[in-house]
Amino acid sequence: AQTVTQSQPEMSVQEAETVTLSCTYDTSESDYYLFWYKQPPSRQMILVIRQEAYKQQNATENRFSVNFQKAAKSFSLKISDSQLGDAAMYFCAYRDSNSGYALNFGKGTSLLVTP
Amino acid sequence: DTGVSQNPRHKITKRGQNVTFRCDPISEHNRLYWYRQTLGQGPEFLTYFQNEAQLEKSRLLSDRFSAERPKGSFSTLEIQRTEQGDSAMYLCASSLAGGRNYGYTFGSGTRLTVV
Numbered sequence: 001a002q003t004v005t006q007s008q009p010e011m012s013v014q015e016a017e018t019v020t021l022s023c024t025y026d027t028s029e030s031d032y033y034l035f036w037y038k039q040p041p042s043r044q045m046i047l048v049i050r051q052e053a054y055k056q057q058n059a060t061e062n063r064f065s066v067n068f069q070k071a072a073k074s075f076s077l078k079i080s081d082s083q084l085g086d087a088a089m090y091f092c093a094y095r096d097s098n099s100g101y102a103l104n105f106g107k108g109t110s111l112l113v114t115p
Numbered sequence: 116d117t118g119v120s121q122n123p124r125h126k127i128t129k130r131g132q133n134v135t136f137r138c139d140p141i142s143e144h145n146r147l148y149w150y151r152q153t154l155g156q157g158p159e160f161l162t163y164f165q166n167e168a169q170l171e172k173s174r175l176l177s178d179r180f181s182a183e184r185p186k187g188s189f190s191t192l193e194i195q196r197t198e199q200g201d202s203a204m205y206l207c208a209s210s211l212a213g214g215r216n217y218g219y220t221f222g223s224g225t226r227l228t229v230v
Contacts, residue, residue, distance in 0.1 A: 004157075044119075045158070045206070045221035091157050100170055101210070102148050103219065105157030 002027045002094050006106035013082045014114050020067075021077045021109045023092030029053075033095040034068070035103065036077045040088040048090070051075065079111075087113045119222035121207050127228045128197055135193045136225045140209030144220070147190050149182060150206040151175065152224070158206050164190060165212060197229045 003026045013019035036048040051059045051068050058066050067076045093103040120139040128134050140147050150158035162172045166187035184190040204224045
């Protein structure tokens with residue numbers, strides 16, 4: 001099974017600054033999808049951004065962008081102009097072609113945003 | 116459509132009791148997934164349905180767990196003879212199967228505490 005590793009249990013950023021969350025994954029597939037999800041305390045999982053492996057261009061959604069390095073199997077999330085509302089758990093996920101395309105999640109990174 | 120709905124939000128039960136959770140997916144979504152999330156971890160895949168058929172079960176799903184999706188609409192997850200190790204958040208997600216579709220919608224989860 002594919003594994004997803006998030007090596008930063010916690011990260012902290014000051015409001016308006018930029019932070020990068022790391023994610024690496026292991027797969028033998030060539031066509032797959034990667035996601036970043038945000039989970040605020042006691043709230044549901046929300047999609048932040050997604051990347052198709054066949055696309056060379058890095059995905060961008062407003063203040064959120066990714067650095068997708070397919071050969072290195074790395075998929076980091078950059079949050080620019082951080083806001084207090086960005087504080088949450090962030091999960092990197094790989095869409096498995098098995099298990100009905102279920103998502104395979106990393107352990108998460110807790111992001112703290114300080115004023 | 117109000118998204119994926121899960122009930123109850125919280126459940127406290129005594130060890131050895133049976134519990135049942137319900138998930139109502141987005142109506143047009145034919146795939147439904149159950150995940151378990153323990154404290155400090157990412158969600159782990161338990162099982163998934165395509166329409167009413169349960170197509171895969173994780174090794175995490177012991178024989179005390181059973182899931183159904185009658186008529187391909189809502190789904191239930193039952194845990195028999197609960198153990199303290201079953202304490203977790205149980206998440207449901209739904210999606211539309213096919214091709215390069217990759218939209219998943221998560222519910223807010225059911226938090227189970229076994230005492």
